[in-house]
Amino acid sequence: MNPAALIPLPDPLQVPWGWFQFLLLLTFFLHLVVMNIMIGCAFIALVKELLAPAGRSDLCREVSRQLTYAIAFTVNFGVAPFLFLQVLYGQFIYTSSIIMGAYWLAVVFCLIAAYSLAYLYRFQFDAWEGGRRWFLGLSLAIMLLIGFFFTNNMTLMQSPERWAAYFNHLGGFFLNFGEPTLLIRYLHFMVAAVAGGGLFLAGLAHFQNRLPDEDRRARIKNGLLWFTYATVVEVAVGILFLFSLPRPVREIFIGGDWLATLLFLGSLVGAFYCLLYGIRQKLWPAVGALLLTILLMVLVRDLARQAYLAPYFHPSQLPLAPQYSPMLLFFLILIVGLGIIAVMLRLAWQSTKEEQA
Ligand code: HEM
Structure with a gap:
């Protein structure tokens, strides 16, 4: 079967594709960045919970x-x-989401469960001292399972040649286990999350003036150690990931395409x-280096997706039916939304400070 025959027709865009690409x-x-903080902090706190006897743990309480x-x-x-992925790659992401539909729909219920358990961990921290590690x-x-479903979908959407699996x-x-990069790609994200979580905890400790100086320094050191060790592992995982990519995709990063090669080299320098x-x-130079590396890796990942889909499609081929007002309205609502988030964060920060006092 010709896989291209399975790709639905795309809808036209209202503004040139570059806008959506930038926003995506x-x-x-x-x-x-926040996924790294979430998974990384949870992982580090769990290790502490498992290694230390149940009882007082300031770091776990903080997490x-x-x-x-x-x-x-x-x-x-x-x-x-x-949203932006659907606009640019709707014909791919909708199809792959249907093929793994049972798991994809389960993400919502998984999220509710993970969120509820995190709340139990927070509010039963002292009451369930012995059992809180379970929460x-x-x-x-x-959360790790959700990440795995995402990697499945992201790899499946860019491989229409696998879509015929739907008929069986x-x-x-259906999970995309036939994809050679699946597990190593997933590991690449999760190991990076541990590094990011460690660095976040180090950065957080820097601002915690209520802690005795010695404790604060110990926490910063500990966070940076997690960051460093996880980065060492990430380098090994990254090399394996590169070599698991199909040759035409890998080659764009090793001289086949100047922009891809430049961005890839940049991300290696960042690492x-x-x-x-x-x-x-x-601490702070490490934060800068990590953010820059993540940004470059996001660009590299996007070019890899374009290379995967090159035989079928490029977003620049999407038809254009200009209509700018919805985009303007979107930006207006975005600015208002960001303002509301800033207010909410301030309130949350104040209440945390009161809670700690
Ligand atoms: C526990 C929660 C979550 C975790 C651990 C998680 C983790 C991840 C990971 C690891 C990826 C990269 C997958 C890959 O490229 O192989 C990813 C991509 C993505 N995630 Fe999440 N995610 C979570 C929740 C969500 C939610 C609720 C949404 C919103 C619907 C979301 C939207 C996305 C999108 C759109 C992408 C792909 C973007 C692109 O391909 O350009 N994620 N996520």
């Missing part, structure tokens, strides 16, 4: 406070790129500086 990349970058916010932000910053562990396991899995119970600043325990 920007919002996905934000999604990844219990931050985790519920991190989940809320991950979800909200996930919806935005999802956190289950919440993290579900009509119930929507090098992450390691360097991590080893030297330089």
